[in-house]
Amino acid sequence: MSPAFRTSLARRVAPSRRLTVAFCGGCGVAAAQRTRAPAEPTVVEATTIDGALSTARASGKLVALDFTSDAAPCSATLRAETSCDPWVRAELAADFVHVELDAERDAELFRACFGASGFLASCVLDADGDVLAERAGASDASDYARLLARARDAAPAVRAARELVELAPDDAFAWRALGEAREAAGSPRLSEAAFRRASELADDPTTFAFACERLARFAAERGDNVASREALARARALDAPALAARASVTEGLIQSIERRPRLAVATLQGALDVLSEPAERATALLARARAHRDSGDDRAAIATFARLLASDFEPSVRACARDSIVVIQSGAHGHAH
Numbered sequence: 001m002s003p004a005f006r007t008s009l010a011r012r013v014a015p016s017r018r019l020t021v022a023f024c025g026g027c028g029v030a031a032a033q034r035t036r037a038p039a040e041p042t043v044v045e046a047t048t049i050d051g052a053l054s055t056a057r058a059s060g061k062l063v064a065l066d067f068t069s070d071a072a073p074c075s076a077t078l079r080a081e082t083s084c085d086p087w088v089r090a091e092l093a094a095d096f097v098h099v100e101l102d103a104e105r106d107a108e109l110f111r112a113c114f115g116a117s118g119f120l121a122s123c124v125l126d127a128d129g130d131v132l133a134e135r136a137g138a139s140d141a142s143d144y145a146r147l148l149a150r151a152r153d154a155a156p157a158v159r160a161a162r163e164l165v166e167l168a169p170d171d172a173f174a175w176r177a178l179g180e181a182r183e184a185a186g187s188p189r190l191s192e193a194a195f196r197r198a199s200e201l202a203d204d205p206t207t208f209a210f211a212c213e214r215l216a217r218f219a220a221e222r223g224d225n226v227a228s229r230e231a232l233a234r235a236r237a238l239d240a241p242a243l244a245a246r247a248s249v250t251e252g253l254i255q256s257i258e259r260r261p262r263l264a265v266a267t268l269q270g271a272l273d274v275l276s277e278p279a280e281r282a283t284a285l286l287a288r289a290r291a292h293r294d295s296g297d298d299r300a301a302i303a304t305f306a307r308l309l310a311s312d313f314e315p316s317v318r319a320c321a322r323d324s325i326v327v328i329q330s331g332a333h334g335h336a337h
Helices: 002-011 048-061 075-084 086-095 107-114 141-167 173-187 190-202 205-221 227-234 241-259 263-271 277-295 298-309 315-329
Strands: 043-048 063-070 096-102 123-124 131-136
Touching: 002 048, 043 048, 048 096, 048 123, 048 131, 063 141, 075 086, 075 173, 075 241, 107 123, 107 131, 123 141, 131 141, 131 173, 141 173, 141 277, 141 315, 173 190, 173 205, 190 205, 205 227, 205 241, 227 241, 241 263, 263 277, 277 298, 277 315, 298 315
Parallel strands: 043 096, 063 096
Antiparallel strands: 063 123, 123 131
């Protein structure tokens, strides 16, 4: 990592100016929605992160940064399959400068981007080096294309929210806006950092309750039921009716972590009875299907996954449902019903 980029990155993650770069993942908008012809696109490549950022600034593109490692046996195969996929190449050629680095040789940069050491990972940076989206581990072509598309589509909102925070660093609503933008881009942990700051600065009940609910959800999604319950209690203490359904979904996730799957099923169904927002319904349905599995009711689990598969939810949700049905039907889950 060059001194110039190291200085830029250090300035970016300073507490008063930027958020801590962390290890996370995420995917979203389907690349198949793109209408660009995928035939023989020319991908702009770079060999260093500084070169990639320089090219991105000159071209108005984003940077797609992939870390690989010879220590991971699947690295070369997955890299070849993904790089040859026509939709991936179309995304890269249109909107990105692509750079591949070795995770061991560039360990410092890896930790700066993901907050931990590792071997295989991908992230999207803007031309200033700000991390927009991250995915830990290996990605197949469809997941990788969605990572790129999601970051590209959300990049303007992240930039606008970041500038708002720079103008008003003590404004809780500005941090909330940044949290929402980062979550949409595919960076849950950077989003969590923004919502945490919003909760610290909030002087109105609505912003505080909203930020605490998001903190509770992030904690539940990484399996920390204790932290999730604490944050959820703070959100519920303010009696914000608009957050009631979302809070019930988070409660269901916590109950699943606590190995109370039947109670989780009931809680999540109650949330589904009133939820209308598609992404939140998808989260609740996935959680309910998994709770059915954990309770031993494979028939109900398959029915719920099939409902997701037949829906118009985003491709990553349907893919998860399809794979889960295959696992259950193969008997890998250990139940026979």
